[in-house]
Amino acid sequence: MAGSLLIIDDSSTMRRIIKRTIRMSGIQFDETFEAESGEEGFAKLSERAVDVVLCDVNMQGMRGTEMVKKVRDELPSCAKTKIIMVTTESSAAFVAEALSSGADGYIGKPFTPEKFQEKLTPLL
Amino acid sequence: MSTTLNVFTADVLREAVNQVFTSMIFMSVDPTAPINEPVTQQTSVMASVSFMGNFEGSLTLRCSMACAKAVTANLLGFEEDEPIEQSDIADAMGEVSNMVLGSVKSATYDKVGELIASAPTVFSGDHMEHHLRAGEVRLSTTVGVDDTYCMEVHVVYIDGK
Numbered sequence: 001m002a003g004s005l006l007i008i009d010d011s012s013t014m015r016r017i018i019k020r021t022i023r024m025s026g027i028q029f030d031e032t033f034e035a036e037s038g039e040e041g042f043a044k045l046s047e048r049a050v051d052v053v054l055c056d057v058n059m060q061g062m063r064g065t066e067m068v069k070k071v072r073d074e075l076p077s078c079a080k081t082k083i084i085m086v087t088t089e090s091s092a093a094f095v096a097e098a099l100s101s102g103a104d105g106y107i108g109k110p111f112t113p114e115k116f117q118e119k120l121t122p123l124l
Numbered sequence: 125m126s127t128t129l130n131v132f133t134a135d136v137l138r139e140a141v142n143q144v145f146t147s148m149i150f151m152s153v154d155p156t157a158p159i160n161e162p163v164t165q166q167t168s169v170m171a172s173v174s175f176m177g178n179f180e181g182s183l184t185l186r187c188s189m190a191c192a193k194a195v196t197a198n199l200l201g202f203e204e205d206e207p208i209e210q211s212d213i214a215d216a217m218g219e220v221s222n223m224v225l226g227s228v229k230s231a232t233y234d235k236v237g238e239l240i241a242s243a244p245t246v247f248s249g250d251h252m253e254h255h256l257r258a259g260e261v262r263l264s265t266t267v268g269v270d271d272t273y274c275m276e277v278h279v280v281y282i283d284g285k
Contacts, residue, residue, distance in 0.1 A: 013200065013215035017148065020201040058241070088226025088241070091233055108230070109223045110144045 003051035003124050005029040008041035008067070009086070010059040018054060018086065025113035027120055038062030045071055049078045052123055054107075057087040057098070065101040072102035082123040086111070131179075131235045132228070134265040137277045140227035141185075141267055144220060149198045153275075154268040167250050171217035173225050174242040181281025183225045184254060185217065191273035192217055192248075210248075218244035224277070254278060 005022075009015050015034050022029075033050065035041035039062050041055065053071075057064040064085055071078050085098045085106040098106050107119050142153040169192040172184040187195070193208050196216035202208060221244045229239050256262055264278045 011215065011219060013212075013219050016200055017219065021148075088223060088229065090226075090230045091238055093238070109226050110147045112147045 002028075002030050004031040004033070006033045006035060006041060006044060006050045006053045008035045008038065008053065008059075008064065009056040010036050011056075012036070014056065014086075021111060021113050022116055022120075025116040025120070027117060027124070038064060038067035042067050042070055042075075045075055045078050045081070049075070049081055051081065052120065053081055053083040054086050055083060055103075057085055057089055057094070065097055065103070068098075068103050069101040084119060084123075131232045132263050132279045132281065134263065136228060136231045137224075137263065137265050137279065138267055140224045140231065141275065141277055143227045144223045145269065148223065149195055149220070151195065151198055151270045154271070155265070156268075167248060168252060169213065169217055169246065169248045170252060170254070171221035171244055171246045173218075173221045173244040175225060175229075175239040176242075177239040178237050179239065179281045181260070181279060183221060183228060184276075184278045184280070185221050185224065186252075186254075186276040186278070187269070187273060189213075189248065191269060191275065194270070194273065195220060213248075214246040218246045221246075228279070254280070256280065 007015050007018050009018070019032065033044060035044050038059055055064045055068065068083050071083070082104045083102065085103050086109065087106060088109045090108050095106065105119055107115055138155040145151045145153045167189045168186055169189055170184055170186045172182050174182045192213050196208055196213045199216045199220065200212060222241065225241055259282050260280050262278060262280045264276060266274055266276050269275050
């Protein structure tokens, strides 16, 4: 599998866990980038679109859903970028908020390699 | 919202720990395992995350330093000889407490509604005890981890606002 991935999470530990879980799922990206805030994630996407974004929701500063809306509103270069929220939030209200912001789906924590495979494979 | 709803049960806590440990840490959890490792009598690690909403309080995990190192190594995928720093343990245990609370939130959402979580806090020391403030209620349970370690799970909350 090919493609580029951007992981946005304010926890370096969670970014490491996500990378490990993706490796275990058997999915391989050509390039993986990281950002530690919504602001940094938006800046990186402004410079270069990627194929897939995995984005935390509750971050200091710009929330994940805010960043997604900003990307959808202001970055036509990312029109084809698939954005998946990775979060402990699972309420119906959150899912509605995430999807209305422009996200393509979400992965709840705790997650498994199989869950990443299920969610990411159709996108690549 | 009733103030007498007993929504945080030991079963909910144990299942939340089980979900996180089996799916992300690859360690088995046994709620009935005999506890051979008294946490309070050795250097232990406490990871706590606060929540607000219709209930306000905190969820805390407490285990021995040896258990915390094993959890950290598994969660972060450390090699056998890779050194584990205190900051790694703090980060890993903080994430674990956050994810356990996430599972508890999912399990109790219908009764409790949305709970907003804080950033986790992690500290370690000898003979640590968690004292209640006036009006607080505590639910505690213990599970065995990987047939070796003991993990305490505590939820402290004010019963209604």
